[in-house]
Amino acid sequence: MRAEKIRKYRPYPTVDLPDRAWPGRTITTAPAWCSVDLRDGNQALIQPMNLDEKLEMFQLLLDIGFKEIEVGFPAAAKVEYDFLRLLIEERRIPEGVMPQVLTQAREHLIRRTFDSIAGARAAVVHLYNSTSTLQREVVFRKGKKEIIDLAVYGARLVQQQARDSDVQVHYEYSPESFTGTELDYALEICEAVLDVWQPTQENPVIINLPATVEMSTPNVYADRIEWFCRHLKDRGRVIMSLHAHNDRGEAVAATELALMAGADRVEGTLFGNGERTGNVDILTLALNMATQGVDPGLDFSDINHVIEVYERCTRLQVPPRHPYAGELVYTAFSGSHQDAINKGMTAHEHSESGLWAVPYLPVDPQDLGRTYESIIRINSQSGKGGAAYIMEREFGFRLPKDMHPEFGRIVQAATDASGLELSPAMLYSIFEQNYLSVRNAATGYCLKAFEVLKRHIDHSEKDSLAEIAAVLAWGGKERRIQAEGNGPLDAFCSALHENLHLDFTLHSYHEHALTRGSSSKAVSYIEITAGDGSSYWGAAVHSDIIVASIKALLSAINRSRAAEAGEEA
Structure with a gap:
């Protein structure tokens, strides 16, 4: 916006409330939700x-646990009138759930509203009229007294209709555009309605103070609510309600601070759907608590179902970065984030406290019906920990920590080359091609046969003995090798040194049972140091852990030979 355009705007007035109490409070109980x-x-x-679609949405709201649901403005549209009649006549409103209906302070609308709720056990009749300075001067061209008279007239008619009705009527009044109304005048008109x-x-009355247009920072809205609660003479007989809109993108924060300032009730929508920039997002508010x-x-424990019904009924899409519900909010692409989440998840699994404390994840995705598999996803921004996390969570491979950098570099090269996100299946394919298979039959060794000819195990490692024989194939030929060592793996290393004159040192060895797929298989990881000092990892899976370790060693050797030959490793 150009600097000269700024002059047409003016700051929103603050509230003189030097002893405000809300900043020192916290939210300890949930409000009434509508x-x-x-x-x-x-x-x-x-x-x-x-x-x-309305019926499906109504049922979803019931399933979530709403006890107050504003079903429409039945006097303004036939479809909303007919929908309410269907709910009542087909007894679709459970006991303990209160339908709410909206009406302006106009006689024919109020009478039609009471026709619409006939036969209901109970209902909230929500009366409103606009009170803001701008609306009074520009839209209605009425003075303060005339606007009060309109509200009082509506309140009296609602009261008369309620006395003649068999419905248990609960009253609600909103000075619409409360944020554009002088505080003392908003108080005056609300107290005039309460006097009626x-x-x-x-049998308290609901006074709803809507931020019909969000016009200030959240702290100022909280100041207005606290001021109003302090000065309202019937505060103990009033349910103070909030109805925030999101014109400044701060509706959630404003509502949270206003609850700290003394409000009791919140009106809002799932995912913040509403006119212009939307209403306050109840799902975010609830899960923040x-x-x-x-x-x-x-209850948002099946958040995917909530999203599915919402998107089908509204034809709107939940943004991928929407708090708690977005497709990507439990996903990390950044390497440092992935590493921290991976470590945090491991620590949580071994924690005895049961308290959730995982970096970058303020909520356990499983509590909302999400799965851990989507937390870390792999693209060019990902780090070594992310790829290792996916391999463990999706496929059961617990890669040794020292192996993470090497595998991370391989994955990074693949994402840099494609520019695309790697799916778990693609990640596994990369792992398989680089570690579990012989990529080049000309230079890579393939194990054709292996047996332990004799083995003696003693308490002392020095006195243990194993003799092995193996058949290896490479470059279109086969060769039988044989040697002794203090165990099968040591004997195989000796055979490679003595028979094939391979120059390497066994540096690290890890093994574990696979936690995905066949539980009868094990995986081995081996790191070698080649003659030039370079290190290479290998991995292999087999039902026999000894064979798995032999094949893992060959995997590491093959990767070192490929690197020497200038092949991509």
Whole structure:
């Protein structure tokens, strides 16, 4: 934006509240939740939900655990009226769940609203009218008293209709565009409505203070809520509700601070769907609480199902980086992140406390129905730990730590060459080609036969003895080799030295049973130091651990020979 354009804007006024208390508070209990997906969410869709989609969304909200659901503005549209009638007449609203209906403070709309809820056990009738300075002056061209008179007239009519209804009616009032309304005037109009409705502690009234347009930083919204809670004369008989929009991208933060400032209830939508930049995202709010050890009272343990229904009904896509729900939020491509996650997951598996503490992951993906396999993915930004993580989690190969750099370089070369992300299957193929198979029959040794001719095991390693014989093939020929050593692997090394005059030193050896696939197989990893001082790793899988170690040694030797020949290793 050009500098000269800035002059048309002015800062939002702050609140004189030097003794504000909310900064020292924390959220310790969940608020009452009200989903407005079927109203605010639906009216924001390019193609609003049809009846079947509304029913599916309503059922999803019930499954998640919402006890208050704003089902629509039944007096404004026939489809919303018919939907509410279907819910009531087919008894689709469970006991303990409260439908909420929205109406402006206009006579014909209020009467039609009460027609729509006839036969329900209970309902929240949500009355609103706009109170902001801008709306008063530009849209309605009415003074403060006229706007109050409109709200009071609506409140009285709602009360009269409720007395004549067989429905247990709960009252809610919103000074729409609260953030654009003078604080003292917002308080005045809300108290005028409360004077009509006369709330009690047993039957409180909901006062909803909507950030219809988000106009300030979250701390200022919290100041306004705390100021309002302090000055409201009927605070003990009022449920203070929030309804934040996301024009500045701060609706979640603003709502969290406003809860700390004294609010009791939150209206919002799944994934923040709503007009313009959206409503506050209830899923993010709820799971933020969960990560602090606070039970949100909403169940997102099958988050993939929530996403599936939401996307089908709204025809919107959950962004891949959406907190908690995005496809990529439990995925790390960066090498340093991958290494830290890998170590953290291992530490968590061995922890006795049960507390979740994994770097870069504020929540355990499994608690939301996600799997660990997607946490680390491999592209050109990935490091050595990421590839090792995938090999263990997907295929059961626990690569020795000292092997990570070598395999990481091989994977890095593959991603640099392709520019693409590597799937687990592609990663395994790279591992297999480089370690588990003989890439060049002309130079690579292939084990054709192996046997232990004799073996004596003693408590002292010096006195242990093994004699082996093996048949190797390479370059179209075969050769039988034989030697002794203090164990089969040592004997095989001796045979390679004595019979084939290979120059190498066995440097490191690891083995383990495979944790994926066939449990009867084992994998061996061997590191050798070649005559020029270079080190190479080899790996092999076999049902016989001795054969696996022999083949792993050959894998390392073959990789060293390929490097000497100038082949890609």
